[in-house]
Amino acid sequence: LGLLSGLESAADSAQLEMWLQPKLELASGQMRSVEALVRWRHPDWGYVAPSEFIPFAEQTGHIGIVTHAMLEQALSTLGRWKLTHPLLSIAVNVSTLDIRDTALPTRIAGMAARHGAPLDMLKLEITESGLMSHADAVMPVLRALCELGVKLSIDDFGTGYSSLSYLHRLPVSELKIDRSFVTQADGAPEAAALLGTIIELGHSLQLRVVAEGVERPEEHSLLQRLRCDEIQGYLIAKPMPLVDFERRLAAM
Ligand code: G
Ligand code: G
Ligand code: NA
Ligand code: MN
Numbered sequence: 233l234g235l236l237s238g239l240e241s242a243a244d245s246a247q248l249e250m251w252l253q254p255k256l257e258l259a260s261g262q263m264r265s266v267e268a269l270v271r272w273r274h275p276d277w278g279y280v281a282p283s284e285f286i287p288f289a290e291q292t293g294h295i296g297i298v299t300h301a302m303l304e305q306a307l308s309t310l311g312r313w314k315l316t317h318p319l320l321s322i323a324v325n326v327s328t329l330d331i332r333d334t335a336l337p338t339r340i341a342g343m344a345a346r347h348g349a350p351l352d353m354l355k356l357e358i359t360e361s362g363l364m365s366h367a368d369a370v371m372p373v374l375r376a377l378c379e380l381g382v383k384l385s386i387d388d389f390g391t392g393y394s395s396l397s398y399l400h401r402l403p404v405s406e407l408k409i410d411r412s413f414v415t416q417a418d419g420a421p422e423a424a425a426l427l428g429t430i431i432e433l434g435h436s437l438q439l440r441v442v443a444e445g446v447e448r449p450e451e452h453s454l455l456q457r458l459r460c461d462e463i464q465g466y467l468i469a470k471p472m473p474l475v476d477f478e479r480r481l482a483a484m
Contacts, residue, residue, distance in 0.1 A: 235285060238274065239294060243301045247273050250305035252322070253471040255442060255464040258456050265321045265355065267464065268306050269471045270298055286327075295327045303343055309474065310354060311347035317481065323355035323385060328362035332369050337376035352381035357408065360392030367398055378403040385442070390430060400437060407434040411445020411465070418451050428458045435459070 242248050252266040272280040289295045306322040313320055330336060344351050356377065363370060363386060374384060385406035386394075390413055409430055416423040427443075434441035443455050446465030455463050472480075 235288060236292060236294060239272075239285060239289060239297055242272055242274070243297045247275070248298060248301040249273055249473065250302055250309070251471040251473055252477040253464060254469045254477075255462045256468050257462050258460060264319065264462065265323055266477070267323045267357065267471075268302050268325070270302055270325075271471075271473075290327050290329060293329065295329050296333075299324070299326055299330045303340060305474070306354060307340075307343045307347045307349040310344075310349035313353075314348065314350060318350070318353075320481075321353040321355050321383065323357050325357045325387065328358075328365055328370070331356075331358055331362070331373050332366055334373055334376075336373055337380055337382075340377070340382065341380055350381075352383070355383040355385055355406070357385045357387040359387045360389050360394055363402065364392050364394060364398070371402075374403050389434075404439065406440040406442060407437075408442045408444055408464075409434075409460075411443075414443050414445045414451055414455070414465075415447075417454060418448060424454060424458075427454070431458050431460050 249271045250268045251271045253269060254263050255265045255267065256262075257264045270282055270286075272282075272285060274280050286295070286298065289298055302324045306324050310322055340354070341351065343349075344354070377384060383406065384402075384404040385408055386399075386402075386404055387408050388410040389407045390410045407430075409427070413423070413427050413430065417427040418424075431441050440461045442462040442464060443451075443460050444464045446452055446455065446463045446467045448467060451465075452463060452467060
């Protein structure tokens, strides 16, 4: 309960920080997109890990506080990058509860207008299980987001139970393969073949395919051979505060 009231005041006092983790586009060697990951800087407890408060916030219906804080920071950043880095997109994680909220698209459009942010540089990452658990309820919201130009990505793909016909109908543009598949594929031929099959599945659905959790050079080259579009993981960079990321951008 202390955690919960803490979360509410955390948002008000800017303790919910947006950290960024780059992704690397394999064909071009360019950075096209970064993922926003929340970090709670508590005045007494120090950094509270997302694993300690995200599941709790979801269960108690308070995830909207986190989502709103991340969207605000992402759109404000995109507004600033419009002139300096117009092709760099930011992906924000959203939970099932968020995408069942029919007011979400309008709220996002309002925030973007306020920050002068291009909506087509915003991406939302939604877990496969989140998409599947309320398939009918989320479809109108996904369509409305898509019409605004917001890009949608299926996170942790391979860990849920997608029906292929439903996947085909979803207005998503990207699939993020869960990191467990990347970790297992390293040195195991059958697991590497499975990874290749998931990448082909994504491509036959006309989706961009991103692999997460890439930690070793061998995984990087395997994913390059398998024609994965983008990779993300500690090998490329760990999540970092916005100021550190912008310092890196300036030095590139
Ligand atoms: O960055 P880290 O590995 O600590 O994140 C742990 C978990 O918290 C991951 O599953 C990640 O998707 C989730 N997470 C991180 N930031 C956010 C956020 O802003 N919103 C939501 N809903 N989940 C997040
Ligand atoms: O659920 P989601 O896919 O959003 O989880 C992202 C989480 O994965 C974040 O907590 C992030 O810090 C973590 N992460 C990012 N890259 C790596 C990596 O290369 N290895 C591991 N183990 N975790 C990673
Ligand atoms: Na994610
Ligand atoms: Mn993921």
